[in-house]
Amino acid sequence: MVTLPVVIIAAGVASRLKPYSDETPKYLMELEPGVTILDFILNRLENINPLRVFIVTRPQFRKTLEERLKERVVLVETDKDEFGNLYSVSLVLKQFDMNSFLLLMSDHIYEKSVVEEVLFSRSTAAFTVCLDRKPSLTEAEEGLKIVLNDQRVVDADKKALPRHGIDTGVILCREKSKVYIERAIEEFGPKATIADALKLAAADNEVDYVDITGKLWKDIDTPEDLVKGRIIYWQILRRENEAEGGLISRFIIKPVSTRISTAIYRRFDVEPLAITLVSSIFALFASFLLAKGESLLGGLLVMLTLLIGEVGSELVNLCNGKTPMIHASSLLDRVSDIAIVIGFSMPLLTFENSSIILLPILAAANMILVSYTTQGLNSLGVKTKGLRKIPATRDVLLFVVFISSIASLPVYGLYYLSVAPIFYLFYSIILALRSGKERIKPERVKKPPKPEVVIERGEVGRRVESLVSNSLKLALSLLFLHMATPAIADITLITFDDLVLKSDHLISALSLAVSIYFGYRILMALKFLIDIVTKRLVFVLRVSEFTLRHLLVDSLYIFLAVTLWIYLPPQLRLIPYIGENLARLGALVIFVFFTLMLYDMAKLLYKTFGDLYRKMIERITEKLHESTSSEKA
Incomplete structure (x- = not known):
């Protein structure tokens, strides 16, 4: 695994955080007692094992940082009072020789996966930025807007419309980036910004992006941002554990x-080892009950063991792994696994079935190997997200014990525990062999084929025509079937034993087929028109194009769900024998889909316009307060 140096810009004056920043630099403000913003950022970097971490700071803060960070970082002092953030980067490049490096802001917090995403980017561009396509309204106003054209970054400007999203302050800079940094310093002087370098590089098609939409992050500039950042901090910790x-x-x-x-x-203040010890006690109880044939209660205790064990592991993560006797916790988990497998296998070990004794031995060995293999890969920095999709991790194996216990089918559970982990371990070996390869790998530059074909202006007209024509065809088809129904209703077409197929069933099936066919074509035309409307609304609402498209598509799906709710169940009820059950199932599925879309839309609206909503409430409160005060006067 290739490791990179990291440059953290921490030389701002934090004027918008006054008076709090008069005594404490912004990056030393706490997210929780004892954990500063800078501490949090440095903890995010532990997984990537950087070669060196450079922090650019002002001379008056050097001593404070030296006392806090000791030898963990290399400090670089600024030599001017007023300068742009790109000048800070140029100071590091002048003093130290480096090729690729990771550039971070000292006032941004984010999930670990944001850094991982950009490091695993397979590109040769000078810069790779992290793009959030769905920022909140406030973030969209203040952030660095990234402008795309055919999925290529063509501009980076704070004054641009947030049509395509904003940068999140995590930038991978490759060797070619130094050319654009030097050019920006030459053209704009010490006040040059990172946006200036990105703009120059974008003109040469030397900026690309990774999409981190949906991941948690926060830029902290104001006291309100700090309060919100402290809330998001706990959300980040929870999500990383999840x-x-x-x-x-x-x-x-x-x-x-x-x-x-x-x-x-x-x-x-609870020691994670105590939680793991409780989990192990429950595991022993579960083993005893399973051995006694109490499958239901034993299976439930297995799940409780898994739940408490996860709580213990998560506490270790929250402590950043800096907890005493962490290896004792891991050992207790392995003992618990073996105890559960033994108890699970006991009812099957009889003289008549002695050959099955190999299964519990193999199952216990697999449980131990899976856990230690996962820990080993994580310690190597190998990305195990794909590996965890194989249903053979510890949680899945214990869940299999639970299911097969309550189903009174332990032998099938043992077979699963004996066989499934083999695939997991085999894939682990492949990942370990690949771990020596570099994370940042060159690949062919993706460009559109030449000549580049531009969509004709008539495309919008064709989509509108498709929408109108398919709507008319749907209406006419349903009208024709409705008018034909009285003439051909209740005619028996096929009779087979108890099965009777009538013309009503055929008409219902045709109506359903016609609705699905033309409805799909109407939906596709509407989605295209939504893209057109979205581009126009960006100028009015000043939020990202991706956010608006998401909101409009959610609205379309909600309308579709309501339409299906009214129309589909009555049609399904006409199907013989199973119609009623199908109608109930269809109604349930539509209800769940409607609820999910409504929740998704509400969550996105709150995230995007939440700050605006709170400001409106504050203004109303102020007006009411002023009115009350004037009446009293």
């Missing part, structure tokens, strides 16, 4: 365990 583990853990266990572990960490 991202680890296998399929069962992520979708069933961690939505509960992360809430418990975060609450414990914030309110109590």
Whole structure:
């Protein structure tokens, strides 16, 4: 794995955070007691094992940083009072020889995966930025806008419209970036900004991006930002804990365990080993009950063991792994796994079935190997996200014990525990062999084929024509079938034993088929027109094009769900024998789809316009207060 140097810009004056920044630099303000913004950033970097970390700061803060960070970083002092953020980068490049490096802002917090995404970018461009396509309204106003054309970065400007999204302050700079940094300093002097270098590079098609939309991050510039950043900080910690583990853990266990572990960490001083010890006690109880044939209660205790064990692991992560006896916790987990496998296997070990004794041995060995293999790959910095999709992680194996126990089918559970991890271990070996390869790999530059064909202006007209014509065809087809129904209704077409197929069933099937066919064509035309409307609304609402498109598509899907709710269940009820059940199932599916779309839309609206909403409430409150005060006067 190739490691890169990291440059952190921490030389601003934080004027918008006064009076708080008069005594404390912004990057030393705390997200939680004892954890500063800079601490959080440096912890994000531990997984990538940087060659060196350079921090550019003002001379008056050097001593403070030296005392806090000791030998962890290399400090670079600025030599001017007023300068742009690109000048800070140029100071490091003048004093130290480096090729590619990772550039970070000292006032941005983000998930670990943001850094991982940009480091795994397979590009040869001078700069790779992290693009958030759905920033909030406030972020879109203040952030550096990234302008795209055919998925290529063509501009970077704070004054541009936030049509395509904004930069999030994490930038991978390759060797060619130094040319554009030097050019920007020559053209704009010490007040040159990173945006100036990106603009120059974009003109030469030397800027690309990774899409980190949906990941949590925050730029802290004001006191309000700091308050919000402290909230997002805990959300980031929870999400990073949720991202680890296998399929069962992520979708069933961690939505509960992360809430418990975060609450414990914030309110109590609990040693993770104590939680793991409780988990091991429950594992021993589960083993005893399984051995006694109490499958239901034993299976439930296995799941409780898994839940408590996850809480313990998450507490270790929240402590950044800096907790005593961490290896003892890992050993207790392995003992718990072996105990559960033994208890699970006991009812099957009889004289008549002695050959099955190999299965529990293999199952126990697999449980241990899977856990230690995952830990080993993580310590090497190998990305295990794809590996965890194989249903053979510890959480999945314990879930199999739970399911096969309550189903009274332990032998099938043992077979799974004995075979499934083999595929997991085989793929682990492949990942370990690949781990020596570089993360940043050159690849062919993706360009559109020449000549580049421009879509004709008549495309919009054709889409509108498609929308109108398919809507008319749908209406006429349904009208024709409705008018034909009285003439051909209740005619028996096929009779086979108890099965009777009538003309009504055929008409219902035709109506459904016609609705699906023309409805799909109408939907595609509407989605294209939504793109056109989105580009116009960007100028009015000044939010990103991606956000507007998301909102409009959600609105379209909500309308579609309501239409299906009214029309589909009555049609399904006409199907013989299974019609009623299908109608109920269809109504349930539509309801779930409607609820998810409505929730997604509400969440996006709040994220985008939440700051505006709060400002409106504050203004109304102020007006009411002024009115009340004047009446009293």
